[in-house]
Amino acid sequence: MTLEILTPETKLYSGEVHGVQLPGIEGSFEILEKHAPLVAALGKGKIKVLKTKSEIFSYTIQSGFAEVLDNKTTVLVEGAAE
Amino acid sequence: MPGQLKEVRNRISSVQSTQQITKAMKMVSAAKLRRAQDAILQMRPYAQKLQEMLSNIVSNIEGGADIKLAAERPVEKVLLIVITSDRGLCGGYNANIVKLAKQLVADKYASQFAKGNVTIWNLGKKGYESLTRSGYKTTGTYRDIFLNLKFENVQEIAQAAVKAFENKEFDAVDIIYSEFKNAATQRFVAEQFLPIPKVQQKKGAKKADFIFEPEQDKLVAELMPKILNTQLYKAVLDASASEHGARMTAMDKASDNANELLKSLRISYNRARQAAITTELTEIVSGAAALQG
Numbered sequence A: 001m002t003l004e005i006l007t008p009e010t011k012l013y014s015g016e017v018h019g020v021q022l023p024g025i026e027g028s029f030e031i032l033e034k035h036a037p038l039v040a041a042l043g044k045g046k047i048k049v050l051k052t053k054s055e056i057f058s059y060t061i062q063s064g065f066a067e068v069l070d071n072k073t074t075v076l077v078e079g080a081a082e
Numbered sequence B: 001m002p003g004q005l006k007e008v009r010n011r012i013s014s015v016q017s018t019q020q021i022t023k024a025m026k027m028v029s030a031a032k033l034r035r036a037q038d039a040i041l042q043m044r045p046y047a048q049k050l051q052e053m054l055s056n057i058v059s060n061i062e063g064g065a066d067i068k069l070a071a072e073r074p075v076e077k078v079l080l081i082v083i084t085s086d087r088g089l090c091g092g093y094n095a096n097i098v099k100l101a102k103q104l105v106a107d108k109y110a111s112q113f114a115k116g117n118v119t120i121w122n123l124g125k126k127g128y129e130s131l132t133r134s135g136y137k138t139t140g141t142y143r144d145i146f147l148n149l150k151f152e153n154v155q156e157i158a159q160a161a162v163k164a165f166e167n168k169e170f171d172a173v174d175i176i177y178s179e180f181k182n183a184a185t186q187r188f189v190a191e192q193f194l195p196i197p198k199v200q201q202k203k204g205a206k207k208a209d210f211i212f213e214p215e216q217d218k219l220v221a222e223l224m225p226k227i228l229n230t231q232l233y234k235a236v237l238d239a240s241a242s243e244h245g246a247r248m249t250a251m252d253k254a255s256d257n258a259n260e261l262l263k264s265l266r267i268s269y270n271r272a273r274q275a276a277i278t279t280e281l282t283e284i285v286s287g288a289a290a291l292q293g
Helices: B002-060 B093-108 B110-114 B125-133 B151-166 B216-292
Strands: A002-006 A011-016 A019-024 A027-032 A038-042 A045-050 A056-061 A063-069 A072-078 B078-083 B118-123 B137-142 B172-180 B186-194 B211-213
Touching: A002 A045, A002 B002, A019 A038, A019 A072, A038 B002, A038 B216, A056 A072, A063 B002, A063 B216, A072 B002, A072 B216, B002 B172, B002 B216, B078 B093, B078 B125, B078 B151, B078 B216, B093 B110, B093 B125, B093 B172, B093 B186, B093 B216, B118 B125, B118 B151, B125 B137, B137 B151, B151 B172, B151 B186, B151 B216, B172 B216, B186 B216, B211 B216
Parallel strands: A002 A072, A038 B211, B078 B118, B078 B172, B118 B137
Antiparallel strands: A002 A011, A019 A027, A019 A045, A038 A063, A045 A056, A063 A072, B172 B186
16 A cells, blocks of 8 residues: 655655554554555654664654545644654 | 045945945845755755645545644734844835734734733844834743744744644734745735634545554544644744845845945045045245245
8 A cells, every 4th residue: 555654844765565553642553564544643652663674763752643544544744753 | 624534534444344245145145045944945855745744644535634723713812923033134025024914914913912812932133123112912021032943943833822822822823924935025924723623634645445543533642743843833933034135125225225335435536536635736826826926
């Protein structure tokens, strides 16, 4: 699936990934291939991008939103750091 | 005569050094303008997606959303956020924004102003100075945000305004800034910030079967402040690009004017030089003639 991470200042990440873990305000969750359409608010925490099953990197964020539609995940975040 | 010559020469060198400064400022503004434009481009996808998400959510709510920040109430206390620059030498840029702010107060908020209920927050020193001098109530001033333009700093201001609106310190918030068109033209606009203008259910919004996490109402409540942050951030970015554009044009004009001034100074310099030579020659010739005679 494709993942896009946007901040007001720049595009943090864009590309094909295996999955992504997101810090929802009501608990952390993971999005994998062919997830159902979803809109979620994100709280303070870590976004873990699973580029492949073993290659992982992460960003810490203050807050944000995630939308999943047609196998494409868009994450809008504020206050992101590596 | 030699005294006059020296005077003109001094003027020429002083105009030349001023021109060097204006030329340098023009180059610097051009570079900064490009960066400011880049920042606008970088921000655009984020802002678009945010709007899209909002309309997706709102379209999936039956009967429309109930949004607290969009609630209109009788307008008694008004806040204006005026975005100007911290520095001068940018033509009529700041003056025009201040003019628009005053006009808005006179046209739209005259009765509130008479009661002293119009407050102004200034982003940028120039607007603060000029509006304070004209006797407006200017409380919050934010300086140096353009020096290091960061989303976090702008977000703080937006959130402060939202908080004041929620606490009913203000019933309406407008922002006044200059929208960036191109380097030479700016459009000065006053935009309603709070209460949030009604969200339309767009036709293009996708009617997918979304899972909402948490439920829509809470999502909208979370989303709204973000949209306001982005709106103010966009205004600030636009203002910064406009400022550099305005300064670039002003400095370009100044350099041109210096060129013209130099041209006419050179002519008068040459004329004075020529006159001095002619007098000297006449003196020599007549002196020689007197000796011969």
